[in-house]
Amino acid sequence: MWAIVKKEFKSYFLSPIGYIYIGVFLLTCSIFFYLDIFVKLSTDFPYMFRSAVTILTFIVPLITMRMFSEERKNGTEQLLLTSPRSITQVVLGKFIAAALVVLVSVLLTLIYFGILSYFGEPQLSKSLIAILGFALLSIAYVSFGMFASSLTENQVVSAVITIAVFVLLWFLPSFSSIFIDFSLMEAFFESFYLGTISIKNLVLLVSFTALFVVFTIMVLQRRKSVK
Amino acid sequence: MIEVKHVTKKYGNFIAVDDINFTINNDEVVGFLGPNGAGKSTTMNMITGYIEPTNGKIIVNDYDVSKDPKKVKRQIGYMPESTPLYNDLTVREFVNYMADLKYVKRKEKKEKVDKVLQDVGLTSVQKKLIRNLSRGYKQRVSMAGALIGDPKVLILDEPTVGLDPKQITEIRDLIRKLGKNHTVILSSHILSEVSQICERVIIINKGKVLAVDTPSNLEEKFEDENRIFVTVEDEQNKINKIAKKIKNLKSIEFIKDKNDGTKQYELVANKSTDLRKEIFNLFPKNDINILELKKSEITLEDAFLKLISQKETEAEEKKKKEEEKKAKREEELNKMSKKDRKEAIKQDKKDIKQKEKEEFNKHWEENRKREKEEKERIKEVKKKIKKGGKK
Numbered sequence: 318m319w320a321i322v323k324k325e326f327k328s329y330f331l332s333p334i335g336y337i338y339i340g341v342f343l344l345t346c347s348i349f350f351y352l353d354i355f356v357k358l359s360t361d362f363p364y365m366f367r368s369a370v371t372i373l374t375f376i377v378p379l380i381t382m383r384m385f386s387e388e389r390k391n392g393t394e395q396l397l398l399t400s401p402r403s404i405t406q407v408v409l410g411k412f413i414a415a416a417l418v419v420l421v422s423v424l425l426t427l428i429y430f431g432i433l434s435y436f437g438e439p440q441l442s443k444s445l446i447a448i449l450g451f452a453l454l455s456i457a458y459v460s461f462g463m464f465a466s467s468l469t470e471n472q473v474v475s476a477v478i479t480i481a482v483f484v485l486l487w488f489l490p491s492f493s494s495i496f497i498d499f500s501l502m503e504a505f506f507e508s509f510y511l512g513t514i515s516i517k518n519l520v521l522l523v524s525f526t527a528l529f530v531v532f533t534i535m536v537l538q539r540r541k542s543v544k
Numbered sequence: 545m546i547e548v549k550h551v552t553k554k555y556g557n558f559i560a561v562d563d564i565n566f567t568i569n570n571d572e573v574v575g576f577l578g579p580n581g582a583g584k585s586t587t588m589n590m591i592t593g594y595i596e597p598t599n600g601k602i603i604v605n606d607y608d609v610s611k612d613p614k615k616v617k618r619q620i621g622y623m624p625e626s627t628p629l630y631n632d633l634t635v636r637e638f639v640n641y642m643a644d645l646k647y648v649k650r651k652e653k654k655e656k657v658d659k660v661l662q663d664v665g666l667t668s669v670q671k672k673l674i675r676n677l678s679r680g681y682k683q684r685v686s687m688a689g690a691l692i693g694d695p696k697v698l699i700l701d702e703p704t705v706g707l708d709p710k711q712i713t714e715i716r717d718l719i720r721k722l723g724k725n726h727t728v729i730l731s732s733h734i735l736s737e738v739s740q741i742c743e744r745v746i747i748i749n750k751g752k753v754l755a756v757d758t759p760s761n762l763e764e765k766f767e768d769e770n771r772i773f774v775t776v777e778d779e780q781n782k783i784n785k786i787a788k789k790i791k792n793l794k795s796i797e798f799i800k801d802k803n804d805g806t807k808q809y810e811l812v813a814n815k816s817t818d819l820r821k822e823i824f825n826l827f828p829k830n831d832i833n834i835l836e837l838k839k840s841e842i843t844l845e846d847a848f849l850k851l852i853s854q855k856e857t858e859a860e861e862k863k864k865k866e867e868e869k870k871a872k873r874e875e876e877l878n879k880m881s882k883k884d885r886k887e888a889i890k891q892d893k894k895d896i897k898q899k900e901k902e903e904f905n906k907h908w909e910e911n912r913k914r915e916k917e918e919k920e921r922i923k924e925v926k927k928k929i930k931k932g933g934k935k
Contacts, residue, residue: 320641320644320645321645323644324633324641324644328630328632328633331632331633332632391628391629391631392624392626392628393628393629393630394628395589395594395622395624395628396622396624396628396642396645396689397645398593398594399592399593399594399617399620399622399624400617400642400645400646401614401615401617401618401645401646401647402645403613403614541594541595541596542595542596542598544594544595
């Protein structure tokens with residue numbers, strides 16, 4: 318599995334996608350950091366993520382859209398699936414690699430914490446919990462993006478599916494309160510954003526991630542007999 | 545050893561591979577031969593475990609592909625059709641990655657990768673990006689990916705497509721070399737290639753195995769006439785008259801005038817008679833000078849084409865007969881009164897259903913029988929192992 322993680326992680330940075338993802342993420346984070354914290358002379362670090370969460374909807378598909386679609390289109394999928402690695406290993410390997418790219422970008426937000434603590438005294442524990450929550454949220458998004466990518470060999474289609482579902486998850490709670498309990502973004506805002514860890518929301522994020530990893534494995538296994 | 549038993553692959557109503565059976569022994573080079581869309585690649589993909597067969601069993605060195613895929617895949621090196629590669633890696637990185645995927649030990653990795661690169665002649669371009677390689681080199685990279693990890697079985701899907709003549713001979717030599725201690729399956733629609741490299745040929749068309757034999761046997765099987773080409777200097781144009789004196793001659797045909805006073809003819813006789821001696825005796829006596837005398841040999845190509853057209857005409861005839869039967873029956877029905885016709889149609893439908901049922905039952909029983917046999921075989925093997933253990 319680690320061989321796949323290593324290669325996948327590396328190939329994010331052999332193509333410009335890894336850099337673009339981290340670059341765009343940090344750019345928008347900088348804008349929100351300036352507008353939400355610097356201008357308002359606040360020391361509330363998690364405040365930065367309030368707007369940054371929305372940008373995930375549009376940049377996570379950047380790294381997930383190619384995960385399986387590209388391999389399928391180029392036929393390299395054949396190399397992976399005829400090697401003595403199980404489908405579970407392949408899926409987990411790819412998932413971990415993409416999650417690592419996201420984690421790197423999230424950990425880079427510590428820079429802003431550094432800047433903030435130079436000028437004021439932000440709360441460390443609260444900030445770390447917010448970062449943890451944000452990381453969990455983005456990894457959950459990656460998991461769904463991977464699932465969408467396993468469905469089609471067209472990268473654009475997989476990106477559009479991903480964005481559409483994320484937008485739905487984003488706005489459904491505004492239509493009916495029934496959806497609040499299922500919304501990933503709400504899960505982040507309800508607890509991690511406020512500096513608390515709630516088991517309910519932690520379980521929601523982690524189980525959402527696990528669910529779509531399992532779904533991806535199932536899709537690939539099923540395709541073996543349909544293909 | 546690779547055993548393919550009653551394997552069928554269906555896509556909806558389309559049958560890509562239809563109940564094929566064959567066995568491939570260890571250290572044997574076998575060629576899959578067939579026109580496009582015959583089911584070569586599908587069969588190969590099923591052996592490698594990339595596709596699951598709808599029906600049937602594939603056993604590679606005692607492991608069932610669908611039950612023990614990991615153990616089977618460890619023994620197989622697969623070079624897919626159209627050479628899919630990771631374009632953003634260098635040659636060496638790619639082979640390294642394939643080695644990692646195939647559980648090559650870290651200590652041996654460098655040495656093994658070096659050896660494979662040398663075997664396929666890639667050492668000079670190992671640091672180049674795969675994207676920038678020419679088609680021939682890409683093919684070799686794909687081959688290197690299949691070879692790394694010392695698999696016992698090599699499955700090569702059209703390994704020489706798109707190469708220049710020099711590269712083709714190089715790859716062929718490599719395959720021949722590998723065939724000495726590997727089981728190799730390769731597919732191709734270039735017949736001369738198959739007859740050169742392979743010890744046995746499996747001819748497939750429309751998902752069915754038409755023949756499994758050595759190339760020379762196949763050629764012999766389809767040699768039904770003895771053809772001889774002669775180029776003669778025949779100023780008085782007597783050849784037709786004289787040729788009639790030859791016993792057993794079926795026909796003589798003028799092929800071309802070479803415009804230098806010589807003409808070429810084709811003489812045909814039965815399979816068992818060789819005309820050459822008689823021609824050589826008879827012609828000079830009658831002032832016909834023989835400049836060239838050649839026996840034409842049927843090639844694998846002819847055998848292949850014949851086999852395919854034969855089976856196809858058989859199938860067509862069968863279809864025609866069925867259609868005729870149907871038309872006849874319809875005519876009969878039209879002659880009947882309305883009431884009778886209704887009943888007759890009902891009866892027909894019943895008959896068809898009955899037939900389908902019988903066929904299904906037959907198939908079912910066959911399957912059960914096969915499974916039983918398999919179970920008994922496994923039991924016996926286990927018993928033997930136990931006995932051996934006790935001793």
